[in-house]
Amino acid sequence: MTRLITRQKLIQWAPFLVLVVLMLVFTAINPAFFSLRNFGRIAISSTPALMVAIGVTFIIIMGSIDLSMEGTISVCAVVFGYLFLQWGGTLFSSAWIAIPVTLLLGAFLGLLNGAVHVLLRIPSFMASLAMGFVGTGLAVMMTSGEKIFVKDDAFRSLVTLRYFGFPVMVYLALLALLIAWLIQSYTTLGRNFYAVGGGEELAHASGLNVKRVRITGFVLAGVFYALAALFAVGKIGIAESITGANFMFISITSVVVGGVALWGGTGGVLNSLVGVLIVNVIDNGMVVIGLPDYVQDGILGVLVVTAVVLSTDRRMISVVK
Amino acid sequence: MSTFIKDFIEKETINRRNFLLASAAGLTSMALPMGFATRAEAALTDPVLAWSYRDRANPYWLSIVSGGEAFAESIGRKKEDLVNLINEGSSEKSLADIKAFLDKNAGNCAIACDANDSPNARPVVEAVKAAGGYISTIWNKTDDLHPWDIGDNYVSHMTWSDEKPAEQTARILFDAMGGKGGVVHLGGIASNNPAIERLNGLKNALKDFPNITLLDAQPADWDTQKANELMAQFLTRYGDKITGVHCANDTIAYGVLEALKAEGIEDMPVVSYDGNLDAVKLVIEGKILATVFTNPHWGGGISSALSYYAATGAFKPSEEPHEHREFYGPTILVTHKDAADFKAKYLDSVPTYDWKDFWGPSNGGIVYKS
Numbered sequence A: 001m002t003r004l005i006t007r008q009k010l011i012q013w014a015p016f017l018v019l020v021v022l023m024l025v026f027t028a029i030n031p032a033f034f035s036l037r038n039f040g041r042i043a044i045s046s047t048p049a050l051m052v053a054i055g056v057t058f059i060i061i062m063g064s065i066d067l068s069m070e071g072t073i074s075v076c077a078v079v080f081g082y083l084f085l086q087w088g089g090t091l092f093s094s095a096w097i098a099i100p101v102t103l104l105l106g107a108f109l110g111l112l113n114g115a116v117h118v119l120l121r122i123p124s125f126m127a128s129l130a131m132g133f134v135g136t137g138l139a140v141m142m143t144s145g146e147k148i149f150v151k152d153d154a155f156r157s158l159v160t161l162r163y164f165g166f167p168v169m170v171y172l173a174l175l176a177l178l179i180a181w182l183i184q185s186y187t188t189l190g191r192n193f194y195a196v197g198g199g200e201e202l203a204h205a206s207g208l209n210v211k212r213v214r215i216t217g218f219v220l221a222g223v224f225y226a227l228a229a230l231f232a233v234g235k236i237g238i239a240e241s242i243t244g245a246n247f248m249f250i251s252i253t254s255v256v257v258g259g260v261a262l263w264g265g266t267g268g269v270l271n272s273l274v275g276v277l278i279v280n281v282i283d284n285g286m287v288v289i290g291l292p293d294y295v296q297d298g299i300l301g302v303l304v305v306t307a308v309v310l311s312t313d314r315r316m317i318s319v320v321k
Numbered sequence B: 001m002s003t004f005i006k007d008f009i010e011k012e013t014i015n016r017r018n019f020l021l022a023s024a025a026g027l028t029s030m031a032l033p034m035g036f037a038t039r040a041e042a043a044l045t046d047p048v049l050a051w052s053y054r055d056r057a058n059p060y061w062l063s064i065v066s067g068g069e070a071f072a073e074s075i076g077r078k079k080e081d082l083v084n085l086i087n088e089g090s091s092e093k094s095l096a097d098i099k100a101f102l103d104k105n106a107g108n109c110a111i112a113c114d115a116n117d118s119p120n121a122r123p124v125v126e127a128v129k130a131a132g133g134y135i136s137t138i139w140n141k142t143d144d145l146h147p148w149d150i151g152d153n154y155v156s157h158m159t160w161s162d163e164k165p166a167e168q169t170a171r172i173l174f175d176a177m178g179g180k181g182g183v184v185h186l187g188g189i190a191s192n193n194p195a196i197e198r199l200n201g202l203k204n205a206l207k208d209f210p211n212i213t214l215l216d217a218q219p220a221d222w223d224t225q226k227a228n229e230l231m232a233q234f235l236t237r238y239g240d241k242i243t244g245v246h247c248a249n250d251t252i253a254y255g256v257l258e259a260l261k262a263e264g265i266e267d268m269p270v271v272s273y274d275g276n277l278d279a280v281k282l283v284i285e286g287k288i289l290a291t292v293f294t295n296p297h298w299g300g301g302i303s304s305a306l307s308y309y310a311a312t313g314a315f316k317p318s319e320e321p322h323e324h325r326e327f328y329g330p331t332i333l334v335t336h337k338d339a340a341d342f343k344a345k346y347l348d349s350v351p352t353y354d355w356k357d358f359w360g361p362s363n364g365g366i367v368y369k370s
Helices: A002-029 A036-061 A069-086 A094-119 A124-143 A153-160 A168-186 A188-198 A200-205 A210-236 A247-257 A269-288 A293-311 B002-031 B059-074 B091-104 B118-131 B163-176 B193-206 B224-241 B250-262 B277-285 B296-311 B339-348
Strands: B048-053 B083-086 B109-113 B134-138 B154-159 B181-187 B212-219 B242-247 B290-293 B326-328 B332-335
Touching: A002 A269, A002 A293, A036 A069, A036 A168, A036 A188, A036 A210, A036 A247, A036 A269, A036 B224, A069 A094, A069 A124, A069 A210, A069 A247, A094 A124, A094 A210, A153 A168, A153 A210, A153 B250, A168 A188, A168 A210, A168 A269, A188 A200, A188 A210, A200 A210, A210 B224, A210 B250, A247 A269, A247 A293, A269 A293, A269 B224, B048 B059, B048 B091, B048 B296, B059 B296, B083 B091, B091 B109, B091 B118, B109 B118, B109 B296, B118 B134, B118 B154, B134 B296, B154 B296, B163 B181, B163 B193, B163 B242, B163 B290, B163 B332, B181 B193, B181 B224, B181 B250, B193 B212, B212 B224, B224 B242, B224 B250, B242 B250, B250 B277, B277 B290, B277 B332, B277 B339, B332 B339
Parallel strands: B048 B083, B048 B109, B109 B134, B134 B154, B154 B326, B181 B212, B181 B242
Antiparallel strands: B290 B332
C-alpha cells in the first residue's frame, strides 16, 4: 500500500522534477541560463501560452479537445487593437473598455464553439478545429493582413514595468492562474468538469446537465483565450491576423507534458503551469546553450515525448488511442 | 465570409457568361483542343487577367496585387477584373488553379504568378503555353528554366537579388557600431531564397570588418513573435556582447525592437529589409537605421502588364534581349536621411507608373551563380 502511494506521488510530482532537471542541465552548460534576467524572459514568453493552456485544460479535463484557440486569439487581438485605438488609444481614456469587451468577445466565441460542438453534435476535435479556421479567416478579413500597432505606454507597461525582475503581465497571469485554480477546486462547475471527464454516462445518469457543463467549459476557455490575446498584444505591441499562430501546438503540448491526461478526468491548471514552463524552458535553453537551429525542432519533439513518458501515468489505461 | 464567397461565385458566373458570349461571337476556335500550331503564338483579344500568389494575410502580397489592380485600371478595367488565384503555400494548388483558370477562359489569359516554389514554375508555364495563354513569373523558378526556351507565351521572369542590399544595410549597421563588437542575425525561414541571400549579404560585409564578430544567426521565420522570443534568448546567451542586430525583414525587426524595449535597451543599432510603411516610420524615428524597399506594387503591376501586352501583341517577347525577359526588380535603400522623402514619394501616395515602361525601374539581367 505504501509503495503504491509512493508511485502515485512520484507521478504527480514528475512534471515538476522534469522541469527542475531541465533547468539544472541548461544551467550546467551555460550558467547565464540561471539568472533573474533570463527567468524574466522565460516568464514573458510563457505568459500568453499559460492563458491558452489554462483555457484548454478545462476542456481536456472534460475529455474533449479544443483546437479553436488560434482563431479565437487572432480575432480577439485584432478586435481589441481596433477598439483600443478607436476609443482613445490609451488606458487613461475610455479605451480601457476595449479590455472587458475583448473578454466578452472571447466568451462569445467560446459559446459559439461549444454550441457547434454540443448542439450540432459534432466531435469537439472537428467542431473546434473548424471554428478556429473561421476565426483565423475572420481576422485576416478584418485586417487585410495589416498590423495594428498598440503603442500606448500605459498598456505596454504590461511588459515594460517590472517589480522584482518580472513585468506586470507575469503577476496578472499568476492572478488569472489563481482564479482558474479556485474555479477548478472550489466550485461546482470545476467538480462537474471532472465528473464529465471521469465518466460522462455516469454524470448524466446522476442528473448532471452535461451539455450545459460542456458549453460553459468552452465559454470559460474562450475568456482565457481572450486574456492570452491581450497579453500577446501587450508583449509585442502589435495585433495582427497571425497573433494566434503557433499557440495550438504549444498549449496542447504544455498541457500534456504537465501531466493532464488527454482522456480526461485527471490533472489541473497547476499541471498546465508546469507544462508551459517546461516547454518554454526547453525553447529558451536550446538557444541559450547554443544548440544549432536545425536540430532544435527535432530536440524539442524528443524532449516532449520524454517529458510525457515521465509525467503521465499510463499504467492505468489499457487502450491508447 | 459568406459575401466573399457569394461575390466570388458571381464573378465566376459572369466570367463564364463572357466566355460563352465570346464563343458565340465566333471565337470558338480558341476552345478547340490543342494541336493547332498557329494558336499558341496568336495575339489574344481582351485576355482575362489573373495574379497567382501565396496568401492574402501578408502586406507584401497585398502590395503586389495592388499593382496588378492599378494596371487593370490603366487599361480601363475594374479592380475586380483581376482574378486572384491564391495557392496558400501549395504548389499543387497553384498549378491546379492556373489550369482551371486556363480551361475556363479557353487560354485567353494574361497571368502573373509566383509559382510558390522553384520546381513548380516549369509545369505552370508549360500549362499556360499549351493553352495558348501568356504568363510572367516572379521569385520562384529553377535556374535551367528560361522564358526564351519556352517561347513567347512565357513572357518574362523577375526576381530580386537581396545579397547586395543586405550587405549595404550590414555596412550601415557596422558603421553605427563603430566598426567593432558583436552582431546577431535573425533570419527568415531557413530554406527561403531571400533568407539565404540576406544572410550572405551580412557575411560579405563582415569580411571588411575584422573587429566585428557574428555571434549567432538563427531563423525567426519572418515572424514577429518568434523574433521577439529569439532576441530575448540571444540576450541571455550573449548579453552585452551584442552591439548590433541584423534582421532579415521588417516584421522580424518589430519583434526585436520590442524585446529590446522590454529589457529597457533603447539605443541598439538595428537594420531590416522590405521597406514597409511602419518600418520606414521607425527609420524616420531613428529606431531602425536602414531598410530596403523592393517596390512590390510596381513588381505586381509590371508583371501583369508584361503578360497582357505580350498577349495582345503590343510587343513580341522573342524580339527582346535576354535581359528584358529575365531581370532583377528594383531595390531602394532607405536610411534616416532620406526616409521622409522616400515615404512621401512611395508610401503616402502610390506613384502612378507608366505600365508600358517595362524595364525602366528594373535592375538589369539576372546573373546565375555557377
